Amino acid sequence: MRECWRWFGEDDPVTLSHVKQAGAVGIVSALHHIYDGSRWPQADVNRRHAIIRAAGLSWDIVESIPVHNDIKITGPRRASYIDQYKDTIRAVAASGVKIICYNFMPVVDWARTDLAWLLPTTGYALRFDAVDFAAYDVFVIDRPNAAASYSGARLKEAEARFKQLSGDAIARIERNVIAGLPATERKYDRASFKQALLDYADMSHSDLQANLFSFLREIVPVAEELGVRLCIHPDDPPFSLFGLPRIVSTADDARAILASVDTQANGLTFCTGSYGTRADNDLVGMIQEFGGRIHFAHLRNVKREDDGSFYEDEHLEGSTDMIAVVTALIGEEHRRKAAGREDCVIPMRPDHGHLLADDIGKDRINPGYSLIGRLKGLAELRGVMRAVERYAPIG
Missing domain, CATH: 3.20.20.150 (Divalent-metal-dependent TIM barrel enzymes)
Known part of the structure; x- marks a missing residue:
């Protein structure tokens, strides 16, 4: 190769x-x-x-x-x-x-929801936390009908996680998920992102x-x-x-x-x-x-x-x-x-x-x-x- x-x-x-x-x-x-x-x-x-x-x-x-x-x-x-x-x-x-x-x-x-997740080796990895993501989707941006995308059990986990997330943690998840990672084609703030979803x-x-x-x-x-x-x-x-x-x-x-x-x-x-x-x-x-x-x-x-x-x-x-x-x-x-x-x-x-x-x-x-x-x-x-x-x- x-x-x-x-x-x-x-x-x-x-x-x-x-x-x-x-x-x-x-x-x-x-x-x-x-x-x-x-x-x-x-x-x-x-x-x-x-x-x-x-x-x-x-x-x-x-x-x-x-x-x-x-x-x-x-x-x-x-x-x-x-x-x-x-x-x-x-x-x-x-x-x-x-x-x-x-x-x-x-x-x-x-x-990814986390760009610097601490590993046991003391290095850092990229990570996608499914519960963090659901909490952001359902309870932060309040996407219309977002709850329909998840099981009842996941919604309960997401709600509990949302209550634990600080303002800084929410801002970090938002920055990682919608603001644009390397080589992504489009970058958003929360308002423009919700508008893009309408397409x-x-x-x-x-x-x-x-x-x-x-x-x-x-x-x-x-x-x-x-x-x-x-x-x-x-x-x-x-x-x-x-x-x-x-x-x-x-x-x-x-x-x-x-x-x-x-x-x-x-x-x-x-x-x-x-x-x-x-x-x-x-x-x-x-x-x-x-x-x-x-x-x-x-x-x-x-x-x-x-x-x-x-x-x-x-x-x-x-x-x-x-x-x-x-x-x-x-x-x-x-x-x-x-x-x-x-x-x-x-x-x-x-x-x-x-x-x-x-x-x-x-x-x-x-x-x-x-x-x-x-x-x-x-x-x-x-x-x-x-x-x-x-x-x-x-x-």
């Missing part, structure tokens, strides 16, 4: 020199200053690629080209934003980047799924013509938040997406953390079924808790058998090589990492994207990959 690293551009406190020190060779990046759905100028794309090349690295994957909300809800400017998305695909391809990871999550992108008030899973399929029928032919592989990232977390539909959460969802435009240009980003948050997702089985259309892998591990909460665990610990996952992905690489596919090597990146050692207390740290935690994760994953490649019988 090709070892890659997410880099947020020149403002990223983790420099390209740090990336090289970690041993990664490919960069995963985007023009994060252009998040309004407008086309990426060719000059800006070329400039980003030149910076990466000058550091002795290659820009392998774009993550992500934002999908404007009008595309997701079929708003009045849908056609214009799709045309601009196509132009951005063309600009990226002209610069030589041929893999584009994107997502189709409505209103909120990836969500999806009457939208079902099937409705949002149909809008995605319509979008794919527009953009996949452009990608196919240019030799670009699109790969959708799963929902994070892979279940409904704020009553919103989530349509990239299960094997059934992935199956439907791949069938909607049945070509290699329409593929998956296999995020073990997102899919692995659901116990009903068989990750190895999904790799075996969808492997030919997996164009990119995010390798991270989460520890599922009985109440629906989870936290980011060590890369080789948690609820996912990471060694089995890596073995399955390398098995897919072998199958591709035997079939003569040019894309026989699957790019991966260590996704999220604990806040550790000298990174603790630094002013400029992107939550989940500190240097030392990801370096540790990559080193552990590299050891697994080398061992599997050398010693595991793969057929």
